Amino acid sequence: GTLGVAVIGTGRMGADHVRRIQEVTSGARVSAVVDIDAERAKRLAEGIDGCTAYTDPGAAMAADDVDAVLIASPGPAHEAALLTVFGHDLPVLCEKPLTPDAASALRVMEAEQKLGHRRIQVGFMRRYDAEYMKLKALLDSGRLGRPLMLHNRHRNAASPPGFTTEMLINDSVVHEMDVTRWLLDQEITEVTVLRPTPSGNAPEGVQDPQLVLFETDGGAIVDVEINVNCGFGYQVKAEAVCERGTARIGEEQSLVTDLAGRWGGTIAQDFVERFADAYDREVQAWVDATRRGEVTGPSVWDGYAVAAVCEAGVRAQSEGGRVEVEMVERPALYRR
């Protein structure tokens, strides 16, 4: 039957997922919305047939018409919500980050292992982006030879209020950490962060942009320009340099216009726009897998591994130099 989903957290991503499940996703409906802001949850629920508003995630999870949970609350609220979900043994799509640090991610990983089966898909949506999927298939085909380097550019028009220097790593570069591990099928072992004199666009006290370097256990080198107040739009570009050739995505050449003495295209303004298709595919894949009784996509191990890389990244920011990533061994539940 139709999957009844509780959406926890109805901010920017949560509200977008509510709209998506109602209007785009097939086989699912929103049966509950949860927010600490009771009024916001109530307003949202009022527009949806058979949807109940809650302020307590546990109460929503216990409801008869809730079969699965989508967590889109702020990162610090994830651990408690996930541990409660395990008590109800419900399938989960958890927005990134899994949790804010490696120790809490490890606790979630231990709890899932105790449950004995995977329940959580982590919301690293770039794996569902059409261009990234093509790049992954090409690298896996071996046609380009072995990947040697990845060059990445990650630009936001402006950072939201309260965005800190650490968040450039924990909120933004976290995506390149995930795609690096996924595209190369390697673990990141060292992180280095270099910082130019901050842009005049950066809020007071925020070190933006930064150049972040990863080394991997397969001997690849990865660089990331993270630049979250570039002013002109939202861009995510990547180039894989391999033994026999290179492959680039994010070139924004799908529509080029010649007009009034100029040629050019448009630049997306934010991730909701740039990754709309990826989010659609991600949520549909989660619903489809859940209805088959399966769990696919990025796992708690992936969430934990990037949390460990983030810790090394934040240390590299403050201490300088090259910082080694510390992580536990990959548990049997998450072996390929």
Ligand code: ISE
């Ligand atoms: C935000 O949280 C995201 O996940 C976006 O994909 C990223 O581009 C942005 O920098 C983050 O703040």
